[in-house]
Amino acid sequence: MTRTSRWSLILTTGLGLTVVAAGVAASTRASDRLLTFLVFAVAVGPVLLGGAWVLVPDPSRPAAPEHDADTVERAWVQRAAGGAFPDLLTAMGLSLAVTTVLSAPQPPLVIFVALGLVDFLTRYAVVARREG
16 A cells, blocks of 8 residues: 555545534534534544544554564563552552541542653653663
C-alpha cells in the first residue's frame, strides 16, 4: 500500500463514517435536520478521521520487534512501574493512617491516581535518561 492510497482510504473511511453518523443523528430530529447534520458532522468528524488514521496501518512504519519483552523500553517500563507501585502503596497507607488517627475526611482516589502516574513518569524519564 502506498502513502497516497493509505490517505485515500483514511479519508474515505473517516468521511464516510462521519456522513453516516451525522445522518443517523439528523434522522432522529423532527426539525432542523440540516443543522443537526452539520453540527454533528463537525463535532464527530475529526474523531472519526483520527480513528481511521489509527486503524489504517502505515506502510513505512518499521516492523515490530519479534519479541516485545526484549526491548529496552519494556525494561524501562518494568523498572519504573516496579518502583512506583511501592511508593503508591506507601502513600495510600500513610493517608489511611492519618485519616484514621485524625478523623479527617479521606482524600479522593483521583489524587492517588495522579500521584501514581506522576511517580511512574518521573521514574521512567530518569531511567530512560540514565540508560538511553
